[in-house]
Amino acid sequence: MATTTFTAGKLPATRRVATAATGEPVAVRWILIGVAALFLGLFIFLPLAIVFSQACAKGIGVYWASLRAPDALAAIRLTLLAAGIAVPLNLVFGVAAAWAIGKFEFVGKSLLITLIDLPFSVSPVVSGLIYVLLFGLQGLLGPWLARHDLHVIFAVPGIVLATIFVTFPFVARELIPLLQAQGQEEEEAASALGASGWQTFFRVSLPNIKWGLLYGVILCNARAMGEFGAVSVVSGHIRGRTNTMPLHVEILYNEYQFAAAFAVASLLALLALATLVAKTVVEWRARRQLAESALWNGEAV
Amino acid sequence: MTFTFKKRSSLPGFGLALGYTVLYLSLIVLIPLAATFLKASSLSWQQFWHIAASPRAVASYRLTFGASLIGALINLGFGVLVAWVLVRYSFPGKRLFDSLVDLPFALPTAVAGIALTTIYAPNGWLGRPLAAIGIKAAYSPLGVAIALTFIGLPFVVRSVQPVLEDMDKELEEAAASLGASRWQTFSRVVLPTILPAALAGFAMAFARAVGEYGSVVFISGNMPMRTEITPLLIITKLDQYDYAGATAIAAVMLMFSLVLLLPINLLQKWSSRRDEKTAALVPQGGGTPGNGT
Numbered sequence: 001m002a003t004t005t006f007t008a009g010k011l012p013a014t015r016r017v018a019t020a021a022t023g024e025p026v027a028v029r030w031i032l033i034g035v036a037a038l039f040l041g042l043f044i045f046l047p048l049a050i051v052f053s054q055a056c057a058k059g060i061g062v063y064w065a066s067l068r069a070p071d072a073l074a075a076i077r078l079t080l081l082a083a084g085i086a087v088p089l090n091l092v093f094g095v096a097a098a099w100a101i102g103k104f105e106f107v108g109k110s111l112l113i114t115l116i117d118l119p120f121s122v123s124p125v126v127s128g129l130i131y132v133l134l135f136g137l138q139g140l141l142g143p144w145l146a147r148h149d150l151h152v153i154f155a156v157p158g159i160v161l162a163t164i165f166v167t168f169p170f171v172a173r174e175l176i177p178l179l180q181a182q183g184q185e186e187e188e189a190a191s192a193l194g195a196s197g198w199q200t201f202f203r204v205s206l207p208n209i210k211w212g213l214l215y216g217v218i219l220c221n222a223r224a225m226g227e228f229g230a231v232s233v234v235s236g237h238i239r240g241r242t243n244t245m246p247l248h249v250e251i252l253y254n255e256y257q258f259a260a261a262f263a264v265a266s267l268l269a270l271l272a273l274a275t276l277v278a279k280t281v282v283e284w285r286a287r288r289q290l291a292e293s294a295l296w297n298g299e300a301v
Numbered sequence: 302m303t304f305t306f307k308k309r310s311s312l313p314g315f316g317l318a319l320g321y322t323v324l325y326l327s328l329i330v331l332i333p334l335a336a337t338f339l340k341a342s343s344l345s346w347q348q349f350w351h352i353a354a355s356p357r358a359v360a361s362y363r364l365t366f367g368a369s370l371i372g373a374l375i376n377l378g379f380g381v382l383v384a385w386v387l388v389r390y391s392f393p394g395k396r397l398f399d400s401l402v403d404l405p406f407a408l409p410t411a412v413a414g415i416a417l418t419t420i421y422a423p424n425g426w427l428g429r430p431l432a433a434i435g436i437k438a439a440y441s442p443l444g445v446a447i448a449l450t451f452i453g454l455p456f457v458v459r460s461v462q463p464v465l466e467d468m469d470k471e472l473e474e475a476a477a478s479l480g481a482s483r484w485q486t487f488s489r490v491v492l493p494t495i496l497p498a499a500l501a502g503f504a505m506a507f508a509r510a511v512g513e514y515g516s517v518v519f520i521s522g523n524m525p526m527r528t529e530i531t532p533l534l535i536i537t538k539l540d541q542y543d544y545a546g547a548t549a550i551a552a553v554m555l556m557f558s559l560v561l562l563l564p565i566n567l568l569q570k571w572s573s574r575r576d577e578k579t580a581a582l583v584p585q586g587g588g589t590p591g592n593g594t
Contacts, residue, residue, distance in 0.1 A: 033386050043451050046426070046427075047451070089325075121562055122558055125512070129548070139336075197314050225409070232515075247411075265416070
């Protein structure tokens, strides 16, 4: 996308010539588009359609009642709480990690990047399990926690921890390439002009990465609110107390309350759609910012 | 020769930033993971093998890896097709399709799970016609493969798309002007260029599918030996307070995901090297470093 806007002046002429020599026949073209659309329709549009149609299947009254049931409200509150803790913590971590990795050269850097990405390659169920093995009654710290009457597993802290784990890399992995690409000239100029470290960070670096930061936060939040496997392992499924929205959907579904399950699911689907819209907008702004700073750096060098 | 941990830099904050990074990483990720391996190592080798190679566990591996492979292969083929169509053609609704490709990343897996189950259940929109021709989709291994195709869908598309965008048409024009047919140009010029990215996407989709839980538990039916995936087996063992059993099987899965990291990293490196090579060949392509996936 960015390339097209970047070289827009040159493209039209080449493109016209190119289609003649390197394009496919119109029929082939439309068949390929048709097959791709069918595939996406089957796997993307159909699941979305069924969520909303099932949510409204029993009428708007049932829909509202399902969302306003005390257990549903408690689940919504817990989901907001878990995301409200996990996202800011991973945001601060992401900025710190990106600053260290993106702006400095040091030994073991690529190992550190691999370790930060690690939570993405661990199964959600295993992500929950590792906290059960650490904090559960049978776990390493379990007896100590029990003596002090502290509850982590089958309680809110466990849910928050599992949420932090599964959303751990999101912000960091968005920011690292951004800070790397931007180089150090602007920060060096700021500190040469007498700015303190924090001033340089807040006035120069942060504005330069704000769209990438927002992008990471949006993805992190979507996953935090939607996580199922990891949270399911540590939650204990206590109704009204340790059920997040996805877990509440599961309980309703398994009790054959399909309309209610899909009503809560439709909220999560709306969150997913809002995430995609925000992501598309921010992606566009972020690419433009990157292109601008690349242009700026290109001129400066 | 002196050993320097860090290159000199005029920017401040390295100590604080790296210190906090390492501390937080250790507390949230490294120590809990190490505790799991510690717990697993308290089992004797025989105990471990007895659990990890039990018929029920082996049946779950076979289903998990088999269905993940099928899902990733479907996504390899259709992912390249979707990326091609989105980059090369223009058609109504293209931008909508483009942004909705990421839906499987954004949609909570439990929602995907109940939606797919409702579609493919024997009385569902697609389940009914499939049942009429004798195909059982939900509550069978096929259902597991359908769910795993869904959650792996964006990987190949998002991995191939930037490579196709940066690829200059001059290479294809050169092939065409030298007398290559369109298919020859595609298979000899385009395909080798996008192959590393496509394989990286394939490997990521496969790795993601192997660990997937939420979207599968609803559609699979969860019958031991037949439609029970490995992550579910871990949860079943936990629910029965069989911590040793859960840990042993989790250790198998952890080792597998660590092993899979290596080929994924290599494929990504190969892909970006190829990218640089073509960029060097054709100086005009000023592509942005993709922040994809």
